[in-house]
Structures are given as structure tokens and as C-alpha cells.
Amino acid sequence: MSHNWLEKTMRIVTANELQHWLNNGKIVEKDGRGPKVIQLGDGNFLKIFRSKRPLLARWRPEAKRFARNAQALQKLGIATPELLECLWIEPAKGVSACLYHPLAGKSLESLAKQQSEQLDALLPDFAAYIRHLHQNGIYFRSLHLGNVLSLPSGGFGLIDFLDLRLKRGPLGKSLVKRNFAHLQNHLSRRRIDSFPLEKLLACYEQASS
Incomplete structure (x- = not known):
């Protein structure tokens, strides 16, 4: 896959183009500041980044960070969506x-809510994936159930990795513990009480040994 889009100058999306996407697309995710993820009419997705630090984002746009993280993951053989272009929505405000x-697959969160038996069968593989x-x-x-997809061909993929940090070596025990704490907090916020977190942790320990 070519990554020339990382070196390209980011073009500015016109107001008319953005409005066309909004009119003909489907808003998948939004917050109080506006749409965050839009499924476009052609099946592609637009992910919008509104930085909490707009001055910094003007020089270091979050879209480029997302794209670089995708590239880093792909180099490690980890499936991600196929990036097509980095864009400016509102350059003066750092909105990129x-x-x-999109990456084909079904989120583990949807499996947890609709097909819990299937998710339960995937736990050893999911634990091994986290270990990897x-x-x-x-x-x-x-790293939570909504951002991990079970792929049709088997295995898993990631779809949201803006805050990824790539260390020079394997994670230490404290960061591993912190990562699972974030997963536990997500389960609590989303009220996914049926997810067998203890079993996942046991499978992780087994994969580690």
C-alpha cells in the first residue's frame, strides 16, 4: 500500500463539499461539537478531529497523527482501515x-451485546491478540471492545488509534495493568456487564506463559 498521502499537502475541504457529505452521508458518531464519523455515500468514512489544543493542531494536525499510527500498525502486520487522504476541515481552528x-468486520462490542457465545469463543484469541x-x-x-473488529477472514483489526503510543520494547506490567483498567472502565461506562473480563485476563496470563 502506498503512503504518499503522509507526505502530501493536506487540501482544504470546501464548505459545499462538507455539506454534500453531510447531506448524502450518515452520521455514525457525534458529540456536542458536531459530527465525528460520517459514512459517505460511496461507502468510505470521514473521521473528523477537533483538537482540544487547536493552536498545536494547526501545526501538528491530528489527522496526520492518525495516519502515521495506521502506518506503524500496518508495518507490524496489524489490520487497520485503508487511509485515502488527510484533509483540513477548518485549518484556523486545527480541525482536520x-x-x-473501512475495515470489514464486526466490533467486539456488538458481539458482546448480540452474540455473547461467539465472543466467548473468541476470548483466547482476543487475549493472544492483546498480548501481541x-x-x-x-x-x-x-483499546476497548468498540475499537476492535473481528475480521471475516479470522483475526482482529483496530479502527481507532489516535492516542496510540509505540514503545521501543514490550510493555511493562504497570502499563499492561493500566491498559486493562481502561478496558474495564469502558465496559462500565457502556454497561456491558456480561463481558467475562476475568476470563479474558486468565487467557492473557495463559498466553503470556
Whole structure:
């Protein structure tokens, strides 16, 4: 896959183009500041980044950080969406975006809510996948069920990795513990009480040994 889009100058999306996307697309995720993820009419997705530090984001746009993280993951053989373009939505406010082709699969969160038996069968593989990420020095707070996909061909993929941090070696015990604490907090916030976290932790320990 070519990564020339990382070196390209980010083009500015016109107001008309953005409005066309909003009119013809489907808002998948939004917050109080506006749409965050839009499924476009052609099946691609637009992910919008509104930084809490807009002055910094003007020089270091979060869209480029997202794209670089995708590249780093792909180099490690970890499936991610296919990035197509990095864009400016509002350059003066540091609002950037990534246009990408989605990764096919079903989120583990949807399996937890709709097909818990299938998710239960995937737990050993999911634990081994998390172990693989940790052994490759990958740490990020957004490692939770909504951001991990079960792929049709088997295995898993990641779809939200803006806050990824790539360490030089495997994660230490404290970061591993912190990563699972973030997962536990996500389960609590999303009220996914049925997820067998203790079993996942046991499978992780087994994979570690």
C-alpha cells in the first residue's frame, strides 16, 4: 500500500463539499461539537478531529497523527482501515479529518451485546491478540471492545488509534495493568456487564506463559 498521502499537502475541504457529505452521508458518531464519523455515500468514512489544543493542531494536525499510527500498525502486520487522504476541515481552528476505506468486520462490542457465545469463543484469541500488541510495544487508551473488529477472514483489526503510543520494547506490567483498567472502565461506562473480563485476563496470563 502506498503512503504518499503522509507526505502530501493536506487540501482544504470546501464548505459545499462538507455539506454534500453531510447531506448524502450518515452520521455514525457525534458529540456536542458536531459530527465525528460520517459514512459517505460511496461507502468510505470521514473521521473528523477537533483538537482540544487547536493552536498545536494547526501545526501538528491530528489527522496526520492518525495516519502515521495506521502506518506503524500496518508495518507490524496489524489490520487497520485503508487511509485515502488527510484533509483540513477548518485549518484556523486545527480541525482536520481522515478519509478512509473501512475495515470489514464486526466490533467486539456488538458481539458482546448480540452474540455473547461467539465472543466467548473468541476470548483466547482476543487475549493472544492483546498480548501481541503489548509485546510489540503498542499502548493506547482506546483499546476497548468498540475499537476492535473481528475480521471475516479470522483475526482482529483496530479502527481507532489516535492516542496510540509505540514503545521501543514490550510493555511493562504497570502499563499492561493500566491498559486493562481502561478496558474495564469502558465496559462500565457502556454497561456491558456480561463481558467475562476475568476470563479474558486468565487467557492473557495463559498466553503470556
